[in-house]
Structures are given as structure tokens and as C-alpha cells.
Amino acid sequence: MNAHAPIPNPNCEKPVLRERGQHEVFCGLTGIVWLHRKIQDAFFLIVGSRTCAHLMQSAAGVMIFAEPRFATAIIEERDLAGMADMHDELDRVVTQLLARRPDIKMLFLVGSCPSEVIKLDLSRAAERLSQRTLPRTRVLAYSGSGIETTFTQGEDACLAALVPLMPADQDSSLLVVGTLADIIEDQFRSLFQAIGIDRVTFLPPRRAGELPGIGPKTQILLAQPFLGDTLKALEARGATRIDAPFPLGAEGSELWFRAAAKAFGIDHQKVTAAIAAPLERARLALSRHRERLTGKRIFFFPDSQLEIPLARFLSRELGMVPVEVGTPYLHRQVHAADLALLPDTQISEGQDVDRQLARCRAAKPDLTVCGLGLANPLEAEGLATKWSIELVFSPIHGFEQAGDLAELFARPLARAEKLRV
């Protein structure tokens, strides 16, 4: 395998099918499901409608066991009719909430379609509320509305809202951006240490009070591809991005670590030594799934913006053949390194779900990656599917997870082979 980071060609203009029709994707509110697990003293208050509350419940159904750290302030008729002042109402709801949850250090007011359409200024509300609730609790605002954000873009909006609060830092450091499971964060931290990068911080942090510092000597390594706005905000504070493919699979992880090491002027051999063992483990784990996956045709419906790096991983490391790679939004700069490695295939951006379903049926792929609304209907038509949401909810990044990631794709095929009904 090529041990050198690919040189992305900025002129690489792979043809992209752009579609504008019915989208079948979650809105950005859904990001709360994993963000609230990550930032353990944060609370997410959606200012929205019963639909927003219902979406959260349907997406996070299994978490109902606990009193969750998210809720919805449901806008009612009397608020819209002007019978109640919305800002007063919001103050009342926030007071009620913080009285119940004194442990909350950071409160996000999360905008929704209704709050955006009626132009409820949540940033202003957040500033006003912060004056009352600080120092105990800081109030911030971002929008996860379905008219502005698609699924994972909710995390982008949330992290971008954190950037102005990050303390200035003049020293050199590596900032890894994008929610990762704690266990992966720990693996990455120790690998960076072995490589020789000592100052490594992560955004988002596990606790609201542990925001990493930022400055002109901060170098950013994206762990997730859907963070365009966050990246822009970080760059505006002087940080620079390290170009790399995303750390999915053995090759992806290797190139990701190598890109970071190169940016910090670390010797190639030192990296080779540091990552040798995990790289070998990842290759071994992948080899177990290769036979089942190689030559199999895969079709991606747009969902998380992870589609392009995933297709790159599946085709290069497991021999799968991408038939169509759909992404809700294609950030060319962020995806450049992955695009350069991706074999020729149909890339589509946006969605017209009925047309895309027709293409999918015609292509008869061996495996279709799609959302929960489409999975069973496609299975009923005889197409094996993989729920894309699992790719966002499970730990898939890095060397140690490469095998698990491959297994997520192998399992539906193995099951289809096994069943005799």
C-alpha cells in the first residue's frame, strides 16, 4: 500500500450528479443524540415544535431510560399569536430547566425550522440568558433546523458556536475536530504521543469547561468530514488545516496520522515504527472480511457526508465496487484527499429520492447503504441494506476499529447468505 500521503489535485473535477428533489435525510437536530453523550455537562434545549420533539424521540428512542440531557421547548399557538412574549417564555423554560438540572454547565439553545421561520433570535436570547446564568452555566445558540442543516451538519453548527469561546493559544498544537467515541480519542492521543506530537487537543471536549486553545500555531486535523463551517471559524482564528483522507480503515488511518506527523516535521521512520503494530492489527482484521466483500457492488444513499471516505475505504481496502456514492453535500476541499483516492464512480450530491430509488433498483447492488425509512422497503424488494445511521452511532475511526467497520458491511451480506426463509 502506498505509504505516502496522496497529493490531491485541486483541479480534480470528478463529474457530480446534482439533484434537487425530495430529500430523505434527518435534520441537524439529530446530532444532539451523540453530542449530548460526548459533552457530559451540556444540555440541549431545542426551541421548536412537537415535530422536533418527536423526531428526537424517534431517533434516540433507546435512550429513554434516563432523564435525558436534551428537551424541546415546544412553541404553542399562544406564542405565535403574540399572546405570550417568546423571550419571556424562553426565560421561564430555561429557569425551570436549570432549577431541575443544577449540574448543567453549558446550555445550547438549538434552533429549528419553526424558530428560524418566525425569526426568533436565539443568539440574542443566549447572550441575555448567559448574563443571568453565568458563571454557573453558559448559554449558547446554534441552529439544527432542517431548512439549513442536514443530519451531521447539526454537529458542524454546534462546534462552530463553540469556536469563539476557545481560549487563545500561541503555542504549537494539534487540534482534532469532530466527535469521536472517548475510547477512540484515547487511542488517538496515545498514538500521537508515540509519534511525537505531545500537545493534542480535541473538539468537542468531554466537559464544557475544557475547551481547547487555538491560535496561529494550531494545526487542525478533521476527524469527521461534515465540519465545513467549524473549519472556517477555526481558520478565521489563525489555525491551519492539515490535508488528509479521513481515518477510516487501515490505509485511511495511516495516511491521516502520517499527514499530521508531516505537518509537525516528524520523521517518516518514526511514524512507521509507532503505528506498525496497530496497522498490522487493522490489516489482519480487514483480511477476514475481504473475501466476503470483494467484488460486491455497493450503493450509497446520501446521509452523513461520510459516504465518500467510506467508499474510498471499501473500494481500496476491501475490493468493493461503488456503483453510486450519494452525499448530502460535497465539500470539495475537505474531501479532496479522499476523492483523489476514490476510483471512478457516480458521485451524486443532494437528492431526489424517487429517482435515486429507481437508479438503485436498476443497478441491483449487492449492498445498499441507506436511512432507516428506506431500509426495510428495500429489503422487502430483495436488496440487502446497511443502515447508515449505525455508521454515525458506532465507533468506526482508527486502526483498532477498521475491522469493526468492515464487519458492519459484511454482516448484512453474511446474514442474507445464512437465512433460508
Place this chain on the structure above:
Amino acid sequence: MQLTLWTYEGPPHVGAMRIVTAMRGMHYVLHAPQGDTYADLLFTMIERRSARPPVTYTTFQARDLGGDTAELFKDAARNAYETFAPQAMIVGASCTGELIQDDPAGLARALDLPIPVIPLELPSYQKKENWGAAETFYRIVRSLTKPVTDRQSSSTPSCNILGPCALGFRHRDDLYEIKALLAECGIAVNVVAPEGATPADITRLGDADFNIVLYPEIAQPAAEWLKKNCGQPFTTTIPIGVNATRAFIKEICALAGVTPPADDMNARLPWYSRSVDSTYLTGKRVFIFGDATHALALARVARDEIGYTVCGLGTYTREFAREVRAEASAHGIEALISDDYLAIEAAIAAAQPELVLGTQMERHIAKRLGIPCAVISAPVHVQDFPARRSPVMGFEGANVLFDTLVHPLMMGLEEHLLGLFRDDFEFHDEAAPSHLGAKKAAAPMAQPANEDWSPEAEKELKKIPFFVRGKARRNTESFARERGLFPISVETLYDAKAHFGR
């Protein structure tokens, strides 16, 4: 604004989806942003339907606002008509669509499609899912059903079954039972709606002699319209439980003018309840919460047919609050009319029931409180759409209810026996009852402040079944507090038991 953690009902357009998804040949064009497409998964994942709901979402974005969202709607409606070729269409807006005021009804009319197009006004900021379902069904019936002015009496009596729809609690299996029951009585079924009905079927609802309203939350407004415009009376008895099923048979036979069948067919509940090993069920305290139909019915079944004591009764269906209040006062308690999850959790904790009958939300609450629980009402999770037939209506439904209501307590009893044989070599403190799998059950009851209890009393307390242990502990502690009897001895434990004994 209302602070909400978990909701019992979705928005009203989800109710409309439950109607169209149940029907055939019908399509719904919904003016809504992309995130609202999450609702598809309720049907394809939770209910495991094998087809996508027949819903087209316009999925307008911020950049469309103020521009051409109306044009977007028209395109979506036209495309939906061409792609899906429905017999009829309903059009409307979700909460966000409502705010941008594009008037889907007028836009659809302007398209001049050659099929009936039924506009829906579902006020998202006032109403909820069940209301939306009922309103949608009513609008469909009102638009499509031919009124009947001179009703002829037919030779074979027939009826419509109204109410079964998508995402309903056991609707599929109830329908099977009710159809069998009608066959037994010699009453023909004209149309079942919305489940399985086409718009063409809806036009001939008026052919039946009367209507059966299985789920008033869904079908009451439509049945009232049919009564007025087609002269069809409708049933008011909900056949849940043996007594209600008997009353239901009497009611439909009277409406059909036929003689009721002589026996209870396959009703096993009465004998199971009378058999001696059910004695221990007597007076067990049960807390019931759900939609109005199921909460009301279960309160009667629990008291009259199982012998439980209803210590809490409530519903999130405000539309039927009056009926639930009346039933609660018949049990000597006050009804809980609320959809505030935290308030319901607090009420359950305060009532200290031995069994909770509720929705998936109460299942989680009960689990947290360590109380046995059974699910008897929507909203439910994927496991409450079982593969086997599992009705709650009719005599077989009553049999199922006997099992449903008794089984969790038997499991509790198993735990109790395990406790009694604690020192036996095969049983030990770490062994979990078999129904809880390999993991030991969490013990959510508050742990004692050890100084308050003597070791002997503490040991004695552990012999009390876990589902009443918390109550025994609290009662004993308050008894001891009033009298200053600390540390609590075995003697005090039994004095308290005698004091509070029912």
C-alpha cells in the same frame, strides 16, 4: 412554550400519515422540511411495514423561503400524481409548512388533477397526533362517501369496521378477532377503514347498516358524520375484556337485528381468574396509563376480571378526559390527565403500585422504579408489534390480557422465591431470575441508611418480594420515625406491617 422531554403523541400530520399509510391507493403530499421525513421510520422500522409510507415531502430549504416554495409544492404534487398514480390525494402542511402559509389546498386545486384532492388543515401548534388521525379520516370520509337518504333494510345485515390504522396498538390482531366475532354472529363486513381501504371503498361506506367504532380516538368524528349523512348508527362499546366483549356482541346483534350466539366461544379468562392459583392476584395495586380507550378498558378488566385494585388511572388523551375522570372516581381515585412524562413518573412513584400497565414510556418508568410492567397502549416500540397474533379485543384478546396482566407478577413471584431460597447452594444473591436473562436486575430502590435498621430487620426485609419491598421499607421507616423506634427491629417491622395492613 412547553418544556417537553418525551412525548406521547407526535404532531397531527403524523396522525394523517397513520391514516394514508393504512390505506391503499391514497397519497399524501406534505409541505415540510427534509428532517420531517424521519416519520417514515416509525412505519418502516417500528411497525416493520415493508413499503414506504405513501407520502411525498416537499423538503423546502431556507434558500427556497420567500422564493418559490409554492412552486415546489406544485411540482411535488404533480410528480407524486404521475409517479404513484393514486386514486385520491390528501394535501397539507407540517408545523413549518403551516408557518410559511403557502395554502397547499389552493395550490393543489390550481393543478386541476383528475382525482379527488382532499385538503387538510391540521393546526400543528394546537393539536396532536390522534386528533390529526381522526380529523384526516373524517375529511376523507366526508369528501368521498356518498350520503344515503333513503336507507333500505338489507337481507344480510352488514357493518363497517372503523378505526384500525397504521402504528395502532394491536390493531391488526384486534381486527382479526372482531371479524371472526362478526362471522360468528352472521354479520357481514362491508368495509374496514382506514386499514386496507381504497378511496373507492370509502365511497361505499354508506352501504352498511351500521358502523363499529373500534378506536374512538381515530374514528369517532367519521362515525358521527356517517350517522348524520348516511343514517348509520355506531357502536359505543369497546370489546376489551370478557364483560365488554359480551356487551359488544349484544350491541352489534341488536343493531343488526340478529340473535347473539349462545356461548362465550373461546373465553378462558373467566376460568383462569377463578382457578385457585389466581388467588394471590387479589387486590394487587395496579397503575394504569395510556390512551383513553385502552386505559378505560383496562381499568375495568383489572378490577372486575382479574381482581386487582386500581390505584392510579390516567390518560394523555385530553379529548376523552371526562370519561377517564368518571371511571377513576368509580375506583375511588383521581384521574391523571397529562402528557408530562415527569408528572406521570412522579405519580407512579407516589402511588407505589405493584404493577404498571402503560405505554412504552411507563415501561421505562417502571423499570427505573423496579416495578413489574406490561404495555397496553400506544405509543409502543418495535417489540410491541409481535410476530404472533396477540389481540386485546374479543375473547381471545381477553385471554391475551390475562397473560399480559398476570405474567409480570408471576415473574416477581419467582424473584421472591429466589429470595426465600437465598441460602440454598443453587441460589445465591448474585443469581438473577431467569426472565431477566444473565444479568442481575438493577436494584433501583433506595438503599437504606444502615444505622436505621438492625441487621436482623434488614435481613427480614429482604425476604419481602422486591416489588413491595420499597413500600414496606418506607412504611416501616415512617412508622418508626413517628414513634422514635430506631434502629428498626424485626418486631418494629411487623408492628408497622400490622399498622398499615390492608
